[in-house]
């Protein structure tokens with residue numbers, strides 16, 4: 326058998342025999358969050374899920390169903406965005422990890438598709454590590470360098486990619502049917518001086534929900550970004566497996 330083992334689509338006996346052989350689990354964490362006028366609310370789940378699938382394919386790992394909600398509180402003023410509280414998200418990831426550990430899985434890789442999930446993921450990973458389950462959390466490593474190399478537009482802020490050329494290109498590579506480039510428009514908002522230093526709804530200074538310029542997006546750029554991210558994921562996973570002998 327080659328490729329990812331899609332846990333939710335398998336009979337339990339197939340999962341049992343994969344676990345017996347020492348399989349690792351890969352958990353994508355996304356969001357239900359606005360992504361401008363041209364991308365769906367599922368964008369971060371689609372992207373995190375796509376990166377997770379390609380990573381799990383290379384590892385022949387157990388691919389878990391994505392968590393389709395995240396902590397997207399600061400986009401709530403745009404309709405459709407639905408958030409989990411940080412504590413709910415942390416507890417959900419910790420519960421899934423604990424279940425995997427009881428099943429006999431020896432390590433979990435979390436692929437994060439949404440910036441706001443970072444804190445809850447780190448806290449869940451710490452709690453699971455303390456009870457003996459190694460957890461590696463990956464957040465599109467090297468994306469800033471890859472974006473600078475592959476994309477033509479300037480990001481709205483350093484390392485800030487939201488419904489822009491980066492995310493739109495990756496969507497064109499993974500879910501072209503869900504992208505409507507005819508509705509894509511650029512927006513470079515002026516960030517308030519206290520951005521990041523106080524809780525703030527993004528809609529207070531952003532009209533469309535786009536940060537940057539999605540118009541130069543192409544599927545080929547998306548493929549290049551995805552392949553760079555997955556390559557880096559695999560390097561980091563190899564180092565993590567070495568450290569834990571898994």
Ligand SMILES: [Zn+2]
Pocket residue numbers: 360368369438439486487488492
């Ligand atoms: Zn996004």
